[in-house]
Amino acid sequence: MQEVYKNIYLKELALPNNPLRSLNFYIVKGEDRSMIIDTGFNLEETKQEILDVFRELDLKPENTILFLTHLHSDHTGLAAYFQDMGLEIYMSEKDGTLMNNSVAQDNPRWEHIVEFGRLQGLHVDQLEIGDHPGFKFRPSAPIRFTNAVPGEFLSVGEYNFEIVDLKGHTPGIVGLYERDHKILFCGDHILGKITPNITFWGFEYGDILGTYLESLARTYDMDIDHLFSSHRFLVEDHRKRIEELYAHHEHRLDEARDILKRADRTTVRDVARQLQWDIRSRGWDDFPASQKWFAVGEAHSHLEHLRAIGDAEMEEEDGILYYKSV
Ligand SMILES: [Zn+2]
CATH class of the missing domain: 3.60.15.10 (Ribonuclease Z/Hydroxyacylglutathione hydrolase-like)
Structure with missing residues (x-):
């Protein structure tokens, strides 16, 4: 101490x-x-x-x-x-x-997270709520x-x-x-x-x-x-650190914009897969389940920001969200 x-x-x-x-x-x-x-x-x-x-x-x-x-x-x-x-x-x-x-294990919040997982396209990875860090350590x-x-x-x-x-x-x-x-x-x-x-x-x-x-x-x-x-x-130096954090998110937003431009439309999960991640694993399939939850959540917050500033659009089809470049 x-x-x-x-x-x-x-x-x-x-x-x-x-x-x-x-x-x-x-x-x-x-x-x-x-x-x-x-x-x-x-x-x-x-x-x-x-x-x-x-x-x-x-x-x-x-x-x-x-x-x-x-x-x-x-x-x-x-x-x-x-x-x-x-x-x-x-x-x-x-x-x-x-x-x-x-x-409570049966609280609607967890149900919502599972629903979001589907909207984000995560059902492809067959994740379970038990792997969600927030649920595991609730x-x-x-x-x-x-x-x-x-x-x-x-x-x-x-x-x-x-x-x-x-x-x-x-x-x-x-x-x-x-x-x-x-x-x-x-x-x-x-x-x-x-x-x-x-x-x-x-x-x-x-x-x-x-x-x-x-x-x-x-x-x-x-x-x-x-x-x-x-x-x-x-x-x-808090200002220097804040500038670094701004730069990080700007870079992330650029990455997400580029990913959206490459396809007609993309699920949140597929954007997350294509972003650069620091963790040591060969690719998305090697990501531990908990990291997939994290990665998709982070990708989604960036996609929603792009939508808020008018750089992306979203549509829903068969219970899955698709983002596309504007
Ligand atoms: Zn925290």
């Missing part, structure tokens, strides 16, 4: 068998109350590591709040456990509701949470954090901004080295990549000296 700023500590929690490797777990220590940010996976060893931190920093459950940046299981895995321990939990209404709806129990409302403030120790809307990586991801100290806890909104995954969440969430790019633009304008993100190294 290291003190990364006055009374702000960082402990890396391992994420076994996950390409993200570890979660940056943050603790803000105050006199009257303290705060922990996100929890890591629901694993016994992670729980023990956090309990060690409680002992080391002398944190009391009744005076400690848990702030959840977003619903992903590497951030929320132990939420129910800490709730039972007596911590008050803050989470955005959108992500909290989505998360609580994910508990929470075991719903939690009660206090709404983390963007624009409201949370004060902990000498810090007065403004809750900020960072939506894009998930529909309701929120961060904490401390204006005087120029600190932003940003969850997975901006990461060093890794490109945050931007996936398709359903048509009701609209052009989510566009939403993400707008959130990046707002973050670009913020005065930040200390960007505390959730994975890997701490980014020193």
Whole structure:
């Protein structure tokens, strides 16, 4: 554990068998109350590591709040456990509701994901919902949470954090901004080295990549000296990193435009197959099932952005979506 700023500590929690490797777990220590940010996976060893931190920093459950940046299981895995321990939990209404709806195996959310898989053309790969990372690591129990409302403030120790809307990586991801100290806890909104995954969440969430790019633009304008993100190294120059992320998505959009131009019309799955991916495998057929879900979600968010800016059109035939160049 290291003190990364006055009374702000960082402990890396391992994420076994996950390409993200570890979660940056943050603790803000105050006199009257303290705060922990996100929890890591629901694993016994992670729980023990956090309990060690409680002992080391002398944190009391009744005076400690848990702030959840977003619903992903590497951030929320132990939420129910800490709730039972007596911590008050803050989470955005959108992500909290989505998360609580994910508990039941027969919740319509999972049915929708299977339906989307078909619309995206994924039935060809015969994927099962059991291979979907969100389903596999879904929470075991719903939690009660206090709404983390963007624009409201949370004060902990000498810090007065403004809750900020960072939506894009998930529909309701929120961060904490401390204006005087120029600190932003940003969850997975901006990461060093890794490109945050931007996936398709359903048509009701609209052009989510566009939403993400707008959130990046707002973050670009913020005065930040200390960007505390959730994975890997701490980014020193947030503007430089945001420019790299813009360039990444521009390149992706160009790739998708080229793919659409090559055929009359293309399914989301076939766009995903033709995009360049970093993972070491020979081709689409060697992709692990979970990576196919990811890849198709990412391709879809880019195709929907192209549609939103007028560079692509979509049509549905026999329950499958086809995108084409405009
Ligand atoms: Zn995430």
